[in-house]
Amino acid sequence: MPIAPILDVKNLTKIFGKGCPLCHDSTGPEHETNVCRRCGSVVACSDVSFELYLGEILGIVGESGSGKSTVVKLLHFDWDATFGEMYFQNTEDRKQNIDMTIDIDGKNLIALSPFIKRQTRNAFMGVVYQNPHLGLRMDVSSGGNIAERLIMANWRNIAMMRDRASGLLEKIEIPVERMDEPPRNFSGGMQQRVQIAKALSNEPLLLFLDEITTGLDVSVQARVLDLIRKLQRELQLSMIVVSHDFGVIRLLCQRTMVMKYGRIVEKGLTDQILEDPQHPYTQILVSSQL
Amino acid sequence: MLKADNLSKVFNIHILGDKVIEGCENISFHVSKGEFLGLAGPSGAGKSTILKCIYRTYLATGGDIWYDSILYGQVNLATIADPMVIGIRHKEIGYVSQFLKVIPRVSAIDVVAEPLLTRNGASANEARKKAGELLERLNIPARLLDAYPATFSGGEQQRVNIARAVIWKPRLLLLDEPTASLDRESVSIVVELLREMKEQGTSMIGIFHDNELMESITDRVYRVNPEISDVG
């Protein structure tokens, strides 16, 4: 039985700065830097290759500045990759009800036009950022935040949008009567949950979660994580979870990639990464967590 | 069904100046369908390491682990890709660790019901009902069913752990000292449960600290590293 990934990423690279032929070879874990020796460009990530399978939660761990958020931002088309490839597969079942101008299966998404990237994002992806200000408009009602996203995914009927928004808020355990309040009024944990509702509103195939519990206090963290576990069970989403907290990774992810200085130094089953880490950096990371 | 062929595991601890630790060496055995193999040997001989290599929590550094998978046919568990291991763990191979890895904020009954929900497509009610019955059979008091196992005694946790692994009836079950912290009565319930599983066709590889128990419950015992003396 072949297992086909829904997302296939090859050599994803992001260089900030003008770049030069030495950028790649003078950066990375063995050079202990992500700054090019010759031209001073920052190689935020390079050679990032992996596959993501249907219904899987894949973790990315690594120290601050290692390139985790960069990878998410490139995959979500917030930033343009310097180069690299990214393929969606087996999106067929979803296509009937989605307004795409071209068939993206098997096409390198990185090389497509900004318009198609936007369409792809609206049809298949959702994201939750560490900072709710990045994902939400704080002074628009929570229902309105969700509706905005639905409009981008081509919803038009106001009553249907309201229904969908209240259904989502219920799912994420926010009282429906607070739907007309702006996220500004909410606690950090509630804001994260509204972000999650918004990210789910277009029924994405792929959800990116970037440090979504960092900075929340422990009991609130727990509720958000439990919500993610519940959603994964119910919705069969594929997710990429970025965290520097192995507790979060252990709880959510079957497979994990470890990043350092913009490179993936190790990837494997999460329990293998934790109990039998191979790369020296992973060994340090794991032993300093326990 | 499973054949370990010269399996070895060496741990390379880079942070201790590339210290090398021998986990297990040149292990060869086979397990036929429906068979129960015991692993015996002194502490530190590498018994747990062998089970973890099979389950792929550890990456073998030498040799092969041939396994007859329903999903993928004949595969080498030492080298197949991670997603296939996930598939096999999901549908075929179960593992009982010596201690329960608690899932925070999930009640005992849900910890045990979860494998049914995610595997056999059972409804939540069905799954909880079966989980409740199994836990009852394992003498977990009813009042504990809705409590979090993190607060349970060692023996209670272990029984929850066993229930979680047994409930979905894996076709190969790996057992690492499943009876270590149990009282006699619980041990005999677990033994009965394992016998039943075996009758229903589950193959097993088990480590038991009690030799007499091991001899009585397994079909055959493989001695790991017999030349090493017992250091406790």
Ligand SMILES: Nc1ncnc2c1ncn2[C@@H]1O[C@H](COP(=O)(O)OP(=O)(O)OP(=O)(O)O)[C@@H](O)[C@H]1O
């Ligand atoms: N706009 C930018 N211009 C220049 N360099 C940038 C820019 N954005 C990010 N970088 C650099 O890219 C590298 C990777 O950053 P990234 O935000 O991906 O790290 P991270 O792994 O998410 O870290 P953290 O755990 O702190 O969130 C860092 O060296 C960062 O300074």
Ligand SMILES: Nc1ncnc2c1ncn2[C@@H]1O[C@H](COP(=O)(O)OP(=O)(O)O)[C@@H](O)[C@H]1O
């Ligand atoms: N994750 C690990 N990292 C380093 N060494 C390990 C690890 N797991 C086991 N070992 C070592 O491998 C050897 C065999 O251990 P183990 O398989 O647990 O023995 P047993 O279960 O037979 O008592 C021991 O020396 C142990 O310290």
Ligand SMILES: [Mg+2]
């Ligand atoms: Mg970041």
Ligand SMILES: [Mg+2]
């Ligand atoms: Mg052991």
Ligand SMILES: [Zn+2]
């Ligand atoms: Zn350069």
